[in-house]
Amino acid sequence: MPAPQRRRRSAFTPPRTVRLRDSEGRAGAAPDPEDVHQETGERLQKVLAKAGLGSRRACEALIGQGRVAVDGAVVTEQGVRVDPARQAIHVDGRRLQLDEGTLTVVLNKPRRVMTTLGDPEGRRDLTEFVERYDRRLYHVGRLDYETEGLLLLSNDGELTHRLTHPRFAIEKTYVCRFSAPGSPPRGLVRTLREGVELEDGPARADAAKLLAHNGREAVVEVTLHEGRNRIVRRMFASQGVELTHLMRTRIGPVILGDLRSGQSRELTVRELGTLMAEVGL
Helix, strand or coil: CCCCCCCCCCCCCHHHHCCCECCCCCECCCCCHHHHCCCCCEEHHHHHHHCCCCCHHHHHHHHHCCCEEECCEEECCCCCEECCCCCCEEECCEECCCCCCCCEEEEEECCCCCCCCCCCCCCCCCHHHHCCCCCCCEEECCCCCCCEEEEEEECCHHHHHHHHCHHHCCCEEEEEEEECCCCCCHHHHHHHHHCEEECCEEECCCEEEEEEECCCEEEEEEEECCCCCCHHHHHHHCCCCCEEEEEEEEECCEECCCCCCCCEEECCHHHHHHHHHHCCC
């Protein structure tokens, strides 16, 4: 009697090579490894390295530590091939943006620049900053003409839609300077936190604190999640205060940092992943 033929194995060695777990870490509840593994795909560590997470050896360590998930299944050993165009890959719970056609950058918008890509009055606009990149970028939300600071530029339509939709309520932080002779304006700071009445409804800062006061001027930091037109300036104006300088320093997890006026940079993998998570992507 002829010996039974042994089943031919693929280059991928399933259960022994890839231990998958569900979102709560339970072994045995995960999908079949073959559902994650794509025979004609790229090695997972190579995909992670191309996404900017370090060398391939460093990315292999991320996999070995159980910090990488593919389509919701945690992969803890090497050997998996994936299709980054079709599969969702998360590292430390943050989704990676693997579409090489999409780009999101942060710009430190200078004062007296219109948040448009063309101004009929001939004022300076965003065109010169967008032209630095090899693809068409659009502004995510707005900063008024006199306001400077953090502005996102992106060609990711879904991310842009969600970041500007009121339902997701992304926090933004502003540094506000104004004339304040005499004692520190602690009452004003308290009022901003409690809420003020505007012509289009009440508005309240999620957080407000006094950063500096020298007897002539004061600097107050305000955080809020609303996106109504000129809302920060109008909140101060409702209390008889005209801002002399306004700068946005943060949108969600993205911080302006030491980026100088007019400079721009691509978001880091961590920033982009956290930003996507905040809007359900």
